[in-house]
Amino acid sequence: MLAALFFGNGAPETGWTFYAPYSFKTGTNLLPAVFGAFVLGFSSILTGLNFLVTIHRMRCSGMKWTKLPLFVWTLYGTAWIQLLATPVVGITLVLIALERIFGVGVFDPALGGDPILYQHLFWIYSHPAVYIMILPAMGAISEIIPTFAQKQVFGYKAIIASTMEIAFVGYLVWGHHMFTAGMSGTAQYYFSLLTFIVAIPSAIKVFNWISTMYKGSINVQTPLYWAASFIFVFMIGGLSGLVLGSLATDVHVHDTAFVVAHFHYIVFGGTGFAFMAAIHYWFPKIYGRMYDKGWANAGWLVFFIGFLALYTPLFYLGMMGMPRRYYDYMKEFHGGNILSTFGSWILATGLVIIIVNLVKSARHGAPAEMNPWHSKTLEWKVSSPPSVENFDEIPEIAENDGPYNYK
Amino acid sequence: MEQHAHTQHDHFDAEASKIGMWLFIFTELLLFGGLFIVYSVYRFMNQEAFHLAAVELNTTIGAINTVLLLVSSMTIAVSTTTLQLKKKGLTLFLLGITVIIGIVFLVNKYFEWGAKIDHGIWPGSEHLKTAFSQGEILFFGLYYVMTGLHALHIIIGLIIILFAAHRVYKGTVNENRAALLENAGLYWHLVDLIWIFLFPLFYLIH
Numbered sequence: 001m002l003a004a005l006f007f008g009n010g011a012p013e014t015g016w017t018f019y020a021p022y023s024f025k026t027g028t029n030l031l032p033a034v035f036g037a038f039v040l041g042f043s044s045i046l047t048g049l050n051f052l053v054t055i056h057r058m059r060c061s062g063m064k065w066t067k068l069p070l071f072v073w074t075l076y077g078t079a080w081i082q083l084l085a086t087p088v089v090g091i092t093l094v095l096i097a098l099e100r101i102f103g104v105g106v107f108d109p110a111l112g113g114d115p116i117l118y119q120h121l122f123w124i125y126s127h128p129a130v131y132i133m134i135l136p137a138m139g140a141i142s143e144i145i146p147t148f149a150q151k152q153v154f155g156y157k158a159i160i161a162s163t164m165e166i167a168f169v170g171y172l173v174w175g176h177h178m179f180t181a182g183m184s185g186t187a188q189y190y191f192s193l194l195t196f197i198v199a200i201p202s203a204i205k206v207f208n209w210i211s212t213m214y215k216g217s218i219n220v221q222t223p224l225y226w227a228a229s230f231i232f233v234f235m236i237g238g239l240s241g242l243v244l245g246s247l248a249t250d251v252h253v254h255d256t257a258f259v260v261a262h263f264h265y266i267v268f269g270g271t272g273f274a275f276m277a278a279i280h281y282w283f284p285k286i287y288g289r290m291y292d293k294g295w296a297n298a299g300w301l302v303f304f305i306g307f308l309a310l311y312t313p314l315f316y317l318g319m320m321g322m323p324r325r326y327y328d329y330m331k332e333f334h335g336g337n338i339l340s341t342f343g344s345w346i347l348a349t350g351l352v353i354i355i356v357n358l359v360k361s362a363r364h365g366a367p368a369e370m371n372p373w374h375s376k377t378l379e380w381k382v383s384s385p386p387s388v389e390n391f392d393e394i395p396e397i398a399e400n401d402g403p404y405n406y407k
Numbered sequence: 408m409e410q411h412a413h414t415q416h417d418h419f420d421a422e423a424s425k426i427g428m429w430l431f432i433f434t435e436l437l438l439f440g441g442l443f444i445v446y447s448v449y450r451f452m453n454q455e456a457f458h459l460a461a462v463e464l465n466t467t468i469g470a471i472n473t474v475l476l477l478v479s480s481m482t483i484a485v486s487t488t489t490l491q492l493k494k495k496g497l498t499l500f501l502l503g504i505t506v507i508i509g510i511v512f513l514v515n516k517y518f519e520w521g522a523k524i525d526h527g528i529w530p531g532s533e534h535l536k537t538a539f540s541q542g543e544i545l546f547f548g549l550y551y552v553m554t555g556l557h558a559l560h561i562i563i564g565l566i567i568i569l570f571a572a573h574r575v576y577k578g579t580v581n582e583n584r585a586a587l588l589e590n591a592g593l594y595w596h597l598v599d600l601i602w603i604f605l606f607p608l609f610y611l612i613h
Binding site: 045049050052053056057058083084086087088090091092094095098102103104106111112113114117121124166 | 420422423426427430431433434435438440441442444445448449452453495509529530531536538542544545548550551552556568
């Protein structure tokens with residue numbers, strides 16, 4: 001990938017989608033980029049394969065499927081998506097490379113090929129890819145919420161079912177990226193309907209998380225701040241996705257800043273916030289040291305404010321019609337863009353506070369207890385940081401043990 | 408659960424390696440699945456041209472190659488059984504036969520491609536672009552891409568089989584640890600299976 005940037009006739013300017021026919025017409029150094037994406041795809045497949053086999057074969061004694069922590073369940077769902085969707089984009093990238101080298105014609109309209117078919121093949125992978133990003137994030141949140149509510153997770157099986165439903169239905173909604181690219185009305189209805197259906201399991205999870213906190217003994221700590229703000233931004237991102245999933249409104253906001261706002265609320269607000277929550281949750285386990293909680297909370301607050309200021313105006317700008325992918329804008333969009341720019345500075349400040357705090361604490365933080373959050377899952381039953389091979393003796397799960405059995 | 412016992416001393420788990428191989432084969436099928444989608448769409452759009460182009464292919468060589476691969480699938484399947492029966496020599500002999508058949512397949516493919524190239528038909532050639540319709544260009548483009556990718560899988564399969572045969576010869580693959588040979592066999596069956604789809608798609612449908 002990096003080689004594509006620095007050598008040859010300039011960096012690829014196709015964007016991340018490698019859309020045909022430009023991707024094989026451009027004179028820039030595209031082949032290393034395509035090759036890099038292919039290798040990454042292959043490693044993603046093998047990672048998924050590894051997780052699937054591990055989860056099937058290496059659970060400890062008594063660890064039934066219904067006692068598996070939800071984070072592991074979401075990794076299981078993610079692994080299936082990696083395994084099933086990635087090969088399709090793999091072969092698509094191979095075709096782009098062959099098209100460039102030999103001029104086969106598969107996506108070249110001059111030789112009878114159909115560039116729209118390329119878009120279909122690309123999104124068959126690249127839509128499920130966003131679920132690869134969000135599912136483990138949802139899993140981390142599903143661990144953190146019950147721990148800091150000190151309460152059995154609400155609807156354990158519903159969360160599992162919704163995870164697997166997302167993995168399955170998420171495979172069938174790729175067409176909603178192409179509503180304006182040219183598609184039959186019937187196809188549009190189906191993709192729109194399926195897009196609405198895939199929103200349901202995400203909503204189920206949100207209800208589960210909130211119901212878990214209801215009447216719990218809430219322990220307000222940094223990971224909980226991140227998890228709660230995750231739910232907030234994820235809901236805004238998810239509901240704005242429905243605006244894009246309905247055919248009429250999608251035509252209005254297609255290719256505007258609204259899409260940018262939606263995407264960042266989900267992938268940065270969703271996955272990014274959950275990533276931060278997870279880092280602050282497992283940090284004492286990883287390093288055996290506790291971070292400075294005051295600075296961690298301050299970092300979260302600054303980051304959260306910056307995030308809202310950065311991305312919220314983009315919803316408004318998109319509704320007004322500001323297109324994406326332009327560096328310049330018209331005068332009436334000035335206020336929103338200025339607010340957004342300030343937001344980006346605030347967000348960067350928050351990020352610096354968080355990173356500095358974590359890096360410093362990893363070296364000099366106060367020693368952490370084995371289980372500072374009083375969590376019930378297995379990783380908290382070993383020393384921090386865990387020894388090689390994690391468990392000196394393979395643990396056994398008794399009939400009444402469970403990952404969320406809080407009393 | 409029984410996986411408990413052997414994880415403590417020995418990480419080897421024959422069941423796990425077989426599950427892993429099946430999942431990998433699944434991904435390979437999806438890889439070719441993408442090409443089958445492309446093929447179906449273009450066949451639907453250019454039925455007449457695909458018919459005309461398919462006549463150009465040599466069904467006899469295709470049929471011979473089909474029979475060859477089916478036989479080689481049998482020989483490698485038998486070799487996994489003879490390994491269980493502790494007949495090391497016979498196992499190696501059968502693996503040798505499998506490799507030879509794979510090479511014969513590639514030689515046939517070489518002559519088949521060579522004949523097409525002699526006629527000026529290859530992706531991007533001037534003759535193809537000027538003398539043929541768009542549908543025929545797509546047909547031959549897909550023919551080269553799909554049979555070429557399949558041939559690449561044959562070569563990978565041969566390397567895996569040779570590697571497994573070497574391990575059988577050294578004795579590290581034996582009746583108690585047969586996973587490598589069995590997985591090589593599974594992979595070879597996959598290569599065979601894909602050809603079973605390619606043969607009718609390109610040679611038989613008229």
